[in-house]
Amino acid sequence: MQKYTIAVVGAMGAVGREMLKTLEQRNFPVKKIKPLDIPSNAGKKITFQEEPIAVEAAVSGAFKDVDIALFSAGADASKVLAPTAVTEGAVVIDNSSAWRMDENVPLVIPEVNPEDLSWHKGLIANPNCSTIQMLVALKPLHDRYNIKRIVVSTYQAVSGTGQKAIVELNQQVQDYVTGQPIKSNVYPYQIAFNALPHIDVFLENGYSKEEMKMVFETKKIMDKNISVSATTVRIPVFRSHSESINIETEKPFKIDEVVTTLNEAPGIIVVDNLTAANYPLAIDAEGKDEVFVGRIRRDFSIDNGLNLWVVADNLRKGAALNAIQIAETLVQKALI
Amino acid sequence: MQKYTIAVVGAMGAVGREMLKTLEQRNFPVKKIKPLDIPSNAGKKITFQEEPIAVEAAVSGAFKDVDIALFSAGADASKVLAPTAVTEGAVVIDNSSAWRMDENVPLVIPEVNPEDLSWHKGLIANPNCSTIQMLVALKPLHDRYNIKRIVVSTYQAVSGTGQKAIVELNQQVQDYVTGQPIKSNVYPYQIAFNALPHIDVFLENGYSKEEMKMVFETKKIMDKNISVSATTVRIPVFRSHSESINIETEKPFKIDEVVTTLNEAPGIIVVDNLTAANYPLAIDAEGKDEVFVGRIRRDFSIDNGLNLWVVADNLRKGAALNAIQIAETLVQKALI
Numbered sequence: 268m269q270k271y272t273i274a275v276v277g278a279m280g281a282v283g284r285e286m287l288k289t290l291e292q293r294n295f296p297v298k299k300i301k302p303l304d305i306p307s308n309a310g311k312k313i314t315f316q317e318e319p320i321a322v323e324a325a326v327s328g329a330f331k332d333v334d335i336a337l338f339s340a341g342a343d344a345s346k347v348l349a350p351t352a353v354t355e356g357a358v359v360i361d362n363s364s365a366w367r368m369d370e371n372v373p374l375v376i377p378e379v380n381p382e383d384l385s386w387h388k389g390l391i392a393n394p395n396c397s398t399i400q401m402l403v404a405l406k407p408l409h410d411r412y413n414i415k416r417i418v419v420s421t422y423q424a425v426s427g428t429g430q431k432a433i434v435e436l437n438q439q440v441q442d443y444v445t446g447q448p449i450k451s452n453v454y455p456y457q458i459a460f461n462a463l464p465h466i467d468v469f470l471e472n473g474y475s476k477e478e479m480k481m482v483f484e485t486k487k488i489m490d491k492n493i494s495v496s497a498t499t500v501r502i503p504v505f506r507s508h509s510e511s512i513n514i515e516t517e518k519p520f521k522i523d524e525v526v527t528t529l530n531e532a533p534g535i536i537v538v539d540n541l542t543a544a545n546y547p548l549a550i551d552a553e554g555k556d557e558v559f560v561g562r563i564r565r566d567f568s569i570d571n572g573l574n575l576w577v578v579a580d581n582l583r584k585g586a587a588l589n590a591i592q593i594a595e596t597l598v599q600k601a602l603i
Numbered sequence: 604m605q606k607y608t609i610a611v612v613g614a615m616g617a618v619g620r621e622m623l624k625t626l627e628q629r630n631f632p633v634k635k636i637k638p639l640d641i642p643s644n645a646g647k648k649i650t651f652q653e654e655p656i657a658v659e660a661a662v663s664g665a666f667k668d669v670d671i672a673l674f675s676a677g678a679d680a681s682k683v684l685a686p687t688a689v690t691e692g693a694v695v696i697d698n699s700s701a702w703r704m705d706e707n708v709p710l711v712i713p714e715v716n717p718e719d720l721s722w723h724k725g726l727i728a729n730p731n732c733s734t735i736q737m738l739v740a741l742k743p744l745h746d747r748y749n750i751k752r753i754v755v756s757t758y759q760a761v762s763g764t765g766q767k768a769i770v771e772l773n774q775q776v777q778d779y780v781t782g783q784p785i786k787s788n789v790y791p792y793q794i795a796f797n798a799l800p801h802i803d804v805f806l807e808n809g810y811s812k813e814e815m816k817m818v819f820e821t822k823k824i825m826d827k828n829i830s831v832s833a834t835t836v837r838i839p840v841f842r843s844h845s846e847s848i849n850i851e852t853e854k855p856f857k858i859d860e861v862v863t864t865l866n867e868a869p870g871i872i873v874v875d876n877l878t879a880a881n882y883p884l885a886i887d888a889e890g891k892d893e894v895f896v897g898r899i900r901r902d903f904s905i906d907n908g909l910n911l912w913v914v915a916d917n918l919r920k921g922a923a924l925n926a927i928q929i930a931e932t933l934v935q936k937a938l939i
Contacts, residue, residue, distance in 0.1 A: 416904050416905065417904075418754045418849050418902075418904070420756035420834075420847035422758070422798045422836065422838065440776045440779065440780060441780050443776065444776060444777050444780045444781075445780075455880045456880075456884055456886070457886055460839065460840050460841050460885070460886065461840060461884055461885050461886045462758045462838060462840060462845045462884070462885055463884070464845070464847070464882050464883075464897070464898050464912045465880060465882060469877040469878070469880075472900065472901075472903075473858075473877065473898070473899070473900030473901070474900060482903075494903070494904030494905065495904060496849060496902040496903070496904040496905075496908065496910060498756075498847040498849075498898065498910055498912065500758065500845075500847065502758065502798060502838050502839070502840075503796065503838070503839050503840075504796050504797060504798060504839075505796050509798045509800070509836075511756035511800070511834040511836065511847075513754050513832060513834075513849075522809075541805035541809065542805070544791045544792075544801060544805075546800050546801060547800075548792055548797055548798070548799070549796070549797050549798050550792070550793055550796065550797045561800070562800050562809070562834065563809070564808065564809030564810060565808075565809070566754075566832040567808075567818075567830070567832070568752050568753075568754070568830030568831060568832040569752065569830070569832075572832065574832060574834055576800045576834065
């Protein structure tokens with residue numbers, strides 16, 4: 268079996284760490300792991316398959332022996348360094364927003380549009396976390412009923428912002444419990460015991476960049492004819508995003524058919540037994556690979572309306588796992 | 604000026620305490636306050652206008668000298684005791700769900716349908732917290748543009764469940780910080796660092812009772828032709844509910860007109876300056892009387908679509924304040 272040299276760019280970050288863990292857990296055929304990060308982190312050690320490995324500086328020249336470079340170091344770093352890595356011979360799978368809307372770059376969720384990997388030119392973009400879990404849940408319904416419109420409100424975990432936001436929420440609850448004043452650095456306001464309708468920067472049109480990512484990425488990945496209206500909100504959860512999704516389909520459906528369709532689709536676990544108070548929960552999804560779907564019910568306010576509650580681990584399926592599934596699909600399809 | 608003897612039923616609860624505080628703050632013409640609660644709390648003291656007052660048992664006979672009885676003791680208590688209070692001569696303003704859909708009982712938000720107070724028969728229902736703040740925000744828009752459909756997802760504080768849920772969230776974060784196991788009694792699952800798409804009980808149709816309250820109460824209070832689809836979610840916030848509201852109107856609108864309309868409406872404060880990261884927040888709404896509206900933006904996925912982020916203190920405008928505003932309106936209109 269062929270093995271691959273894998274660079275993880277941003278290896279010290281929340282997603283980078285999860286990428287290393289996911290590579291281990293899924294037994295990806297790794298010849299050599301190359302953890303890269305900002306120069307000031309060079310020399311620090313990460314652990315892979317119980318071996319300590321020194322982090323190296325993510326700079327040009329670092330990708331000459333790399334087969335696959337998994338990038339999760341932010342959009343600015345990706346803008347500069349991803350093309351360098353491609354030039355040096357690596358296939359880049361980039362978790363940032365830098366290349367997602369570039370028409371020369373496939374934007375891929377393996378359960379939704381694996382066929383788009385065939386036209387990659389060395390650079391493949393990993394979609395936004397909130398888009399990935401929504402489209403894994405909606406793809407089988409779109410195939411069967413043709414989704415026309417999506418109205419989504421999100422309940423997003425702080426780990427989506429990165430390791431520093433996990434530390435901030437932790438510190439804020441600690442300061443709350445010990446009666447210290449609560450300080451905010453990562454977010455503009457206290458996130459503990461609060462809900463911030465503000466993810467990424469705001470744009471001219473009144474939407475946040477996170478909201479528009481859900482609009483544009485859905486069109487690029489699944490169907491350009493689907494209209495999306497999104498409200499993205501940060502809540503005091505460490506891990507796993509939850510989403511309240513309302514869809515309108517062209518074709519009529521029966522609820523039991525919808526449940527069966529979701530149950531049979533890849534990457535989905537239906538959790539929906541109301542008499543047992545069973546529904547997807549952020550704390551249950553943590554560390555899991557699947558997208559959990561529940562609260563499946565007809566929206567009686569229109570014809571062909573449906574409501575869903577969709578939860579997934581934002582660092583796993585929303586980031587690290589999806590990137591590694593892209594790598595696995597490249598290997599399977601001999602596209603690398 | 605005429606003064607009134609006011610009973611507060613459920614005086615030891617989260618909303619009961621807020622009712623007492625709100626009566627003080629708004630200088631309601633109180634002749635005598637009569638705190639009532641379950642018999643086992645009789646003899647305990649509450650403070651009103653700096654005087655300690657003994658709680659009495661909420662039993663039949665307790666309302667003979669009462670002009671207005673503010674009930675916040677749950678639906679079961681209201682079912683039994685509210686008709687008794689009316690028979691004994693009190694006008695009852697009931698915060699529970701017991702009488703809201705009774706066609707002989709007006710369901711009133713003073714900013715929305717004060718005219719319905721004119722036909723009261725001694726019993727007036729206070730709407731559900733999540734409905735109140737939504738309709739205060741939407742009423743001026745409905746008057747001007749005719750709302751056809753509402754899709755709402757809520758982010759609700761634990762205080763909506765009552766004092767015991769405030770204690771539970773407090774205990775859970777304390778146990779988290781001190782490394783103790785987290786226990787859940789009030790909610791079926793941990794609420795700290797989680798999001799529960801489950802408020803009140805689930806019904807046959809797949810919706811929770813809280814969700815259907817928003818559907819039915821909107822029709823009764825504002826307009827029976829409005830269709831509502833709701834997803835109600837409990838999040839780890841102590842106080843103030845947030846709501847992501849998507850509406851479709853019959854008539855077209857301009858966004859600056861919408862902002863002006865909201866700004867001029869009673870009980871609303873617009874907080875919407877994205878360049879300054881200004882939007883309504885749960886922690887800012889705490890203790891405030893107004894409904895805060897922000898993230899006002901066109902929904903580009905349909906004609907005449909609008910998104911709003913609406914926040915209010917669920918114990919104030921969502922419960923205690925609205926009940927006392929009903930009492931004030933009864934006094935003003937000589938309906939008592």
